Amino acid sequence: MNIEQIYKDSNALLTGHFKLSSGNHSRNYLQSAKVLEDPKTAKLLADALALQIKASGIEIDAVCSPALGGLIAGFALATALDVRFIFAERVDGEMSIRRGFEVKAGEKYLVCEDIITTGGSALEAAKQIELAGGIIVGYAALANRGFCVRDGVEGTPKANCKLPANVPLFALEDFTFEMYAPEDCPMCKEGSVAYKPGSRGN
Ligand code: ZN
Secondary structure (H helix, E strand, C coil): CCHHHHHHHCCCEEEEEEECCCCCEEEEEECHHHHCCCHHHHHHHHHHHHHHHHHHCCCCCEEEEECCCCHHHHHHHHHHHCCEEEEEEEECCEEECCCCCCCCCCCEEEEEEEEECCCHHHHHHHHHHHHCCCEEEEEEEEEECCCCCCCCCCCCCCCCCCCCCCCCEEEEEECCCCEECHHHCHHHHCCCCCECCCCCCC
């Protein structure tokens, strides 16, 4: 399965001149929600990720996703793994588990995002699970931005990866883009103006 092609075909892998949330500029941007717009594609990707997770042999009782970005990927993955699905959400800036979702002591959780950048939100959701007595057995994402190292790939996590090194990260593909500080950006030097994805209604 060519994951990069699936992202391109879904207009989820964009090419241009982008201003990232970090403030850096890049020629590429992943608009992760777009790859999940077609439920059939979402299912295809989640099934592939589930196969990889099952092959690792880890036991999972439930999937938890940080809202909002992780909801569709997490739900599709939980369906493929045939386990429960819950989500954590930010209230006044703090990640919390609400809506009657119950985490029981000793239950094994996989925290799922659509994309792992530094893993910050996934880690915050994981901490809430652990506070409630659950155990984090893995992290999962359809795409990995290459700051953290996914299972099956050799490498050292970058300093900004927030996920713990002793818990596996399962992902279908690495999307590692070259990034430039605005003052060093070759596209800016050519006179182009960086565009912040999502700021024009998409
Ligand atoms: Zn630029």
